[in-house]
Amino acid sequence: MSDADRRWLEELWSNYASRIFAYAARRVGQQHADDVVSDVFVVAWRQRKQRPRKELPWLYGVARRVLADRFRAESRWERLIERAGNQPRLEEPLDDDVADRLRLAAALDKLAEPDREALLLTAWEGLKPSEAAVALAMTASAFRMRLTRARRRFRSALAENTGADIAAERSKRGGQRAK
């Protein structure tokens, strides 16, 4: 590793490791986020010659692919649901805040992955559409179309949420606690 490469990697780590940790933790939980972060930086290192000028959106794109590769077997959005509230026991009544989070999580769960990721990159990671487009390997105009559609679908899914959806999310979370 040349000195320049090492400096670049250290700067990249210093600037963005915590952002990537947060991204990973939001999706797979803090206990697994460490592993994802280390994989992301190793892959980023190997793809460093291909990096664009703005590195953070590109790094999110790497993280997204690492997560897809690592956790492909887990087809559901369970890890998000697991942390959507305060993990009450099944028999406990839900307070309003937890119920709201479950409702939102259930609506997100109904979306196709590209739509969900478009929303989360914008809402959780705070990326601009042009930046999120880089992370998703799309043109900015295609991303804007997707985001518009995703917002509409999310609103629709939220409106359609039934008590059964909330119970299902609650049940899933309760089941995970029992593991």
Place this chain on the structure above:
Amino acid sequence: MQSELELIRSANPVDMAAADEWSASELAPLCRQRVMEAIDSGATVLAMDSVDRARPARPWQIALLAGVVVLAAVALPYWLLGPGGRADVTNRVPVELGTDYVWPTGGRSGSAGDLAAAFASEVLGWTHATLTVEPGIDSAGTVWVRIQEPERTGLSVATTPVPGGGRAITQVGSPPLIEIAAPAESGVSIRPSEGAVTGDISVRLLGSTKTLGYRLNATDFGGRFTTPDINDALQIATVLIRYRDANGAVISAAGGQYASEPPLSAAPTQDEILADGVVTRTEFQAAAQAVVDCLNQMGYTASIGLGVGGGASFNVMGGEDTADQAFSSCHGEHMGRIELIWADQNAPSPEREMAFYNAVVDCVEAQTGESYGDVGAVGSTKATDAALDAAPDIYMACFDDMIDWYPDGSSGG
């Protein structure tokens, strides 16, 4: 009323305070140490075949190689196909490509539909495909055929007449970009494909009788495929990528022909290129290379992605504040007028453009039961606007489903 994004933001399960806490803890340095160790040791964290191939062999790799030499003797024909190589390409083997055409090497007799059916069956392993021949034909006699296999996204292929009779496939779906950068870093940009877990890429170089074949993994998607076998990306004649699901079945494909002549050894000036009023592919590529060279000489790191249809996408790294100005300068000097002529020469035919938008409108009509009329003329947006206004979600879904129909293949979605 809260916006959708505000609502979602309120459900954020991990805020930055938690991430900052991690950064300040002893866990972050340990994580960083793992990264450095992995890099220093060259260990494979993920399946990164395309990158690892470029690394020199290590002792354990040599031992492993010795252990699989017998297997390799059997497998080699799968990966380096000579003229007499296997034609059975329905399994995980590269497709024997031509230099003048993507598939088959010398063309095949029959109609455009016959050829597309053979391609679907023999190359993609799609045995229940329905075929739709698109209306319109260009000056080269190219006919597009849409292949629809159950439970797969539709795939359009271009078939072109070959000298001596018959047809060959010249484009498959939205072809990848050939990326021209520093020699060891040039390669093929692998566009992601929804649902693809693995894949393979077949490459044929100019003047070569062999097809090179490589496996792709999920982490290759969205990145640039490079290999020491391809020193100069301008030598790439044809490429075919097959995307596979977790079961190994082909779910989509992309490919095209990129070059038919060796690259020019010296870049002509714009005036020299434009003297005859025509821009050839090699001239266009030479001009693009001149822009990259110009930027590199100015201290930037530049690369360019070239599409089969004549699109060019530049990427410039370094000097964020000044890069745009430098690019304008280099591009204006070496390529500006050439690109205009080239784009005009390669504009999609009006028939193809109309076929695309009509197909989108048809798709919306099929799902809504309403009629929005025909697109009618290129540039007319009456029917598409009506469909979009009436059912925006369905319109977007239809648009996405036909992503490989995009005239410039560069939507990237």
